[in-house]
Amino acid sequence: MIQTGALIVVLALTAGIGFAVGLLAWQxxxxxxxxxxxxxxxxxxWWAAFLAFEFQATTLAQRVLWSNVQxxxxxVIPVAWxxxxxxxxGRDEYVRWRYIGVLSIIPAITIGLALTAPYHDLLYTEASLLEQNGLVVLHKEPGQWIWVIAVYTYLLAIGGLVPIFALVKSENLPFRGQSLALILGSIIPWTTSILHNLGVTPIPGFDPTPISFAITGVAFLGALSRFQLLGTNPSPNFRARRLVFDQMDEMAVVVDRNDHIVNLNRSAESMFETDRDVVLGSDASSVVPxxxxxxRDPDGSTEISTEFGGTKRIYQGTVTPIWDFHDRKIGHVLTFHDVTDYVRREQRYQVLNRLFRHNLRTESQLILGQAERLAAEHDAVDSIKARAKAIENIGDKARDLAAMFERDTDPDQMVEVEAVIERSVATVTSEYPNATIHDSRPEEPVEVSSLIETVLCNVIxxxxxxxxxxxPRVWVSANSxxxxxxxxxxxxxxxxxxxxIETLEEGSESQLKHTSGLGLWLIKWGTEIAGGTVSxxxxxxxxxxxxxxxxxSTSSNGDT
Incomplete structure (x- = not known):
């Protein structure tokens, strides 16, 4: 025989344990x-307290009232869970007010139906008092909505258990302990509720689920004290992995064993100029050049070229296989490192090296040959002067190129286009007074990188x-x-x-294919470093x- 007083004490104890856990969590x-x-x-x-009030009530109406308030x-329990x-x-992006609001629609309807229970039979079709083993209980015949809220509650319970189950195999002992305590503390009351709804509990008509929450409270207290629940939790670990993947500078694409894209980070979205939601599930060959x-070469690396922001970029791609716990290959991660600047610098230095070796050797040989003729022929002196001037020009252009390379990674200084054209024309005119140079300048003040002055001077x-x-005649014009x-x-x-032109487009020289000097390379590289193109x-x-x-950039009164 179960005494009502003893049952109320158990409910009070359950409520006390729950209050203690809630207070510790709140802190x-x-x-x-x-x-x-x-x-x-x-x-x-709340549930345990008002169930105790229900058992203290002496009339059917009072018991129904307290039952409805419960x-x-x-x-609240399944939504909060x-x-x-x-x-x-760490999946807090789903814990937003709009999502919580959607999840709360069915619970809110249920509360409304409970508070208006006397006017319909959706929750219960009939209520009566029955004595079972010396205990007077409120027996209610379930209505149609009872099954809706029951199934919904169990679905939310399972939805909360899934991510916690993933922590059972964690290498971190506190996380394993926390997850086991949470699983134990939640499964017992859900199981008790299912058994009650199936009608297999010891006392027909009495739902022992609130009492089973005493075990929940004890399990959660153990998780808080023994395994530092909330003090040490996996949320940052989960978020950190995603953050590293999304924020890493390298482009990363995750592909399954069937060559379908299953994930890519933000850098890859920018690189391929696409959106993650659009390409997920797509064949990788349709997205990745x-x-x-x-x-085909997972142990090596491959350079790929693609247009990014209207500019040709070069990336070094590598493939890292993904293996499951049974050493089965389930996919791979493609990572792409932007090597454009490195490749361009290598090409520039190779060109410079070849030009210096070729041009300086040629000029030196000519000077030596003319020196041997100096004693016999007067015109050899003029030739020597011309070759010496050519070597001086090579040195000047080399210094200009070195200065450009140093500017490659530094913030650019901006100058007005009108001033750039004016100074470039003046410089060339002073050196070649027989040349006629016509120029027209932008109507509105506009600024470009100061590197363009050196480039334009060389073009003219x-x-x-x-x-x-x-x-010679030259026409210089600009528009914005x-x-x-x-x-x-x-x-x-x-x-x-x-x-x-073909040599410039390829970006490197050879003995069979080369330009006539440093000037064209200075024009090409200087324009590229300034963020532009030359045609x-x-x-x-x-x-x-x-x-x-x-x-x-538009200038204002000469200021940048």
């Missing part, structure tokens, strides 16, 4: 999961120097649109050789056109 705020765990325990305390605690599980395990070549100088006409400045230099000379076209009826397309 741990703002640790992940602390608030939701406090709400979870508050729901349990529903507030009953429906899943919120706690997601916060505790040279994908088949990459995976090349146009004049390589023009055999006694009075859509945040870009286009500076065009046209001449009436013989134009550039096709092989020289070479033929001019009708003769000559060539060089176009510099570089980023611009």
């Amino acid at each position: 741990e705020r703002p640790e992940p999961g602390a608030t939701s765990l406090s709400v979870f325990m508050a729901g349990q305390v 529903w507030i605690g009953v429906v 899943i919120a706690f599980a997601f916060s505790y395990t 040279q994908y088949r070549e990459l995976v 100088e090349n146009a004049v120097e390589h023009n055999p006409a006694p009075e 649109t859509d945040g870009r400045v286009r500076i065009t230099v046209a001449d009436d000379g013989p134009g550039l050789g096709e092989y020289e 070479f076209t033929e001019r009708d009826p003769e000559g060539s056109i060089v176009t510099l397309d570089v980023p611009a």
Whole structure:
């Protein structure tokens, strides 16, 4: 025989344990999961307390009233539980008010139905008092909504258990202890509730679930004291892994064994100019350039080229296999490191090395040959002077290139285009007074990288120097649109050789394919370092056109 007084004492003890756990959790705020765990325990305390009031009531109406009030605690528990599980395990992006609001729709309806129970039979079709083993209990025939809220509660319970189960195999002992205590403390009351709804509990009509929450309280107290629940939790660990993956500078793409993309970080989204939600599930070869070549050589690395932000970029791709616990390959991670600057520097130094060895050797041999003729022929002196001047020009251009390379990683200084054109024209005119240089400048003040002054000066100088006409003519113009400045230099000379343009586009020289000197490389590299591009076209009826397309910034009264 069960005494009502003893049952009330047990319920009071259950409520006391729940209150203690909730208070301890509340004091741990703002640790992940602390608030939701406090709400979870508050729901349990509410349920146990009003069940005790129900057993103290002497009339059917009073017992029905207290039974209906208990529903507030009953429906709070599953929502708070899943919120706690997601916060505790680091999945707090799902613990937002809009999501909590959606999850609370069915519980809110249930509370409304409980408070208006006398006017419908959705929760219960009939209520009566029965005596079972000396205990008077409120027996209620369930209505249709009871099964809706029951199934919904169990679904939320399972949803919260799933991420916690993943911690059972954690290498961290506190996390294993916490997860086991949480699983034990939650499974027992859910199981008790299921058995009650199936009608297999010892006392028909009496739901012992609130009493089983005493075990929950003890288990959670053990997790708080023994395993530092909330003091040490896995939330940062889970978030850190995702943060490292998303924020890493290298581009990363995760592919399954069927070559479908299952994840990629933000850098990869930018690299491939796509959105994660769009490409997930897509075939990797449709997104990643040279994908088949990459995976064919998983132990090596492959360089791939792609357009990024309108600029050609070079990436070194590597493949890292992913293995499961049974040593089965289940996919791989593709990582891409931007080596554009490194490759360009290597190409520049190779070109410089070759040009210095070739051009300086050639000029030196010519000087030596002319020196031998000096005693016999007077014109050899002029030739020696010209070759010495050529060597001096090579040195000047080499210094300009070295200065550009140093600027490659430094913040750029901006100058007005009008001043750049004016100074460049003046410099070339003073050196070649027979040349006629026409120029037109932007109507609005606009600024470009100061590197463009050296580049433009070389473009104009090349146009004049390589023009055999006694009075070379050059036309310089500039216009600005859509945040870009286009500076065009046209001449009436013989134009550039096709092989020289091809060499510039390839980015390197060889004995069979090379340019006529450092000037063209200075133009190309200087423009690229300034963030722009250079193009070479033929001019009708003769000559060539060089176009510099570089980023611009609007100036205001000369200030940047």
